[in-house]
Amino acid sequence: MLAGGIGITPLRALFEALPAKNGDLTLIYRVREAREIIFRDEIETLAHARGAKVHYIVGKRNGTSDQLDAASLERLVPDVRERDVYLCGPVPMMQHVERSLRRLGLPPRQIHTERFAY
Secondary structure (H helix, E strand, O other): OEEEHHHHHHHHHHHHHOOOOOOOOEEEEEEOOHHHOOOHHHHHHHHHHHOOEEEEEEOOOOOOOOOOOHHHHHHHOOOHHHOOEEEEEOHHHHHHHHHHHHHOOOOHHHEEEEEOOO
16 A cells, blocks of 8 residues: 555555455555654554554655655565555656556556545
């Protein structure tokens, strides 16, 4: 699962309810500033109970370090090619992550998106 900003809202519910074995869930949560992390206590509690991993990516995106490129995603989730990815956040971030996932060889059927567009 990969959330950007307020995109954590639907993914937090999935993080709790999605059928998975202990250790099968990973959540990557991208925010600009640590104070923007919402549901942190709930996420940590759920992660502990489900044996899930959580990675917080905090900071503004810059030209020298792309923490959501294909190599970074594979480093965070080494078996990402075998997983379904649930993605929600700002449209530009989601488009970027979808491109990264496609570069890794994930077919569209493994990429599930929820768009918050106005």
